[in-house]
Amino acid sequence: MKKDTNYLQSNGYIQEKDKKLLDSFLLQVANIPGGESLRKCIQCGTCTGSCPVSYTMDITPREIIALFRAGDMESILASRTIWICASCYACTVRCPQGVQVTDLLYALKRLAIENNIFPKKFxxxxxxxxxxxxxxxxxxxxxxxxxxxxxxxxxxxxxxxxxxxxxxxxxxxxxxxxxxxxxxxxxxxxxxxxxxxxxxxxxxxxx
Amino acid sequence: MDYVYYPGCSLETSGKAYDESVRFVFSQLGHRLLEIEDWNCCGATYYMATRETISLVISARNLALAEKLGQNLIAPCSSCYTILYKTNKILQSNPIMKAKVDQSLRRDKLSYNLSLKIRHPLEVLVTDIGLHAIQEKQTFSLRGLKVAPYYGCQIVRPDRGLDDKEDPQMMDKLLASLGAEVVPFAAKVRCCGGMLMTTFPEVALKLNREILETALRNKAEVIVTTCPLCQINLEAYQDKINKKFNTHFHLPILYFSQLVGLALGASPQQIGLHRQLIPFNFEAKLQEGLR
Incomplete structure (x- = not known):
């Protein structure tokens, strides 16, 4: 019954450890209503520009999606970005492509916790x-x-x-x-x- | 009409005045609020962000209990409103999740049949009950009071088609119809930082400073909120903001329902005005306006 997530995958070479993370992330994405619009991201940066806290992030929301496409899940999970998001949904409502940015960050938080990739006392x-x-x-x-x-x-x-x-x-x-x-x-x-x-x-x- | 009522945890404690004033307003307008029997925490943003299935189950327990009482569920806290709305939407659209949630709720002989509509009291006041009906019951004018309507994030976002998401109007219209002067307020949907006030205070203090400054620049005498977290962030940390940024804010922060309550003839006690950290001296101000 799982939704087909193959079309969201990136094409480049992906390391083994990232592959596993990528798979569980895509599974989570499939559960987000409208989650599949992730593939439509045009890297315009409206999310980053709309974010009230992007000034203090190490990786901006737009860059998160770029890194996901490059298959570098570890860098994403180790970032403070996913934790500093205040869930204001400004990025989500302004995205011209309908990408559910806030919910994607939620999915990444869950993934980080499952895989224990973050500073312990964060x-x-x-x-x-x-x-x-x-x-x-x-x-x-x-x-x-x-x-x-x-x-x-x-x-x-x-x-x-x-x-x-x-x-x-x-x-x-x-x-x-x-x-x-x-x-x-x-x-x-x-x-x-x-x-x-x-x-x-x-x-x-x-x- | 009867509405099912979900107060949520904040409205029992730090946001008590919100609960008191919402109850006052609805009863004054002749509508009953039926509180859900033995409701639990909605799970808030934190649960939702960390445990997916469990957060939906916790939230859905409330929906199952609410469904026994009626079809329109009112949740005043923006966060509860967003979480319950989202849970409802996911359960309606995702049969796998629905099955997992059903299986869990069954342990307490509960089930949810997807019949609820999740509503915010602001929306119910403006669209169901209507400005006209409220004006008919009005006994006190808010004339002369300059208000900045602060919607924050989770009323208008994510988009539920309730109102314009960049420049919402529901609260503007409601307060204006009761006589208040609504000042232009560019920060009306800017984020207060939510729980960042605890985790990254330096970030949240900056965000709240910007909101206060925008309101003051437009000569607002009070900021009106729809969310207990926004209310406490904007009200309780003005001292810290003043110290950090060398500013002089001393701006009362009210709930929209407190002002509606006033207009409907509430005593300060009935709408929790004695709970303000920064007092709202409405009498002097409003009498002045009435002259």
């Missing part, structure tokens, strides 16, 4: 991890826990600087010290466990 991934752990436990997001666990992982010495804001929010009833939980956490875990298995199932191509 801040954005640490934040995602904290977020996922807390959400799994409580069923709801827990802001103080998220910030605390994130700062402890990345920059504990800066925790004190947050204190004034914490007090201001607390006195206005804008922080809940204890986590808000869903009622049925037991069944929520059952769903999550099953989803964990589903995550690993990759549909195979029909012969």
């Amino acid at each position: 801040p954005v991934f640490a934040l995602s991890q904290s977020f996922v752990n807390l959400t799994n436990r409580y069923g709801r997001s827990y802001e103080p826990g998220l910030i605390l666990s994130y700062y402890l992982r990345t920059k504990p010495w800066q925790l004190l600087t947050l204190f004034p804001l914490f007090i201001k929010l607390l006195t206005r009833g804008r922080i809940s010290l204890l986590p808000k939980k869903i009622k049925n956490t037991a069944n929520f875990s059952k769903i999550l466990n099953e989803a964990e298995i589903m995550e690993m199932i990759i549909p195979v191509r029909e012969s």
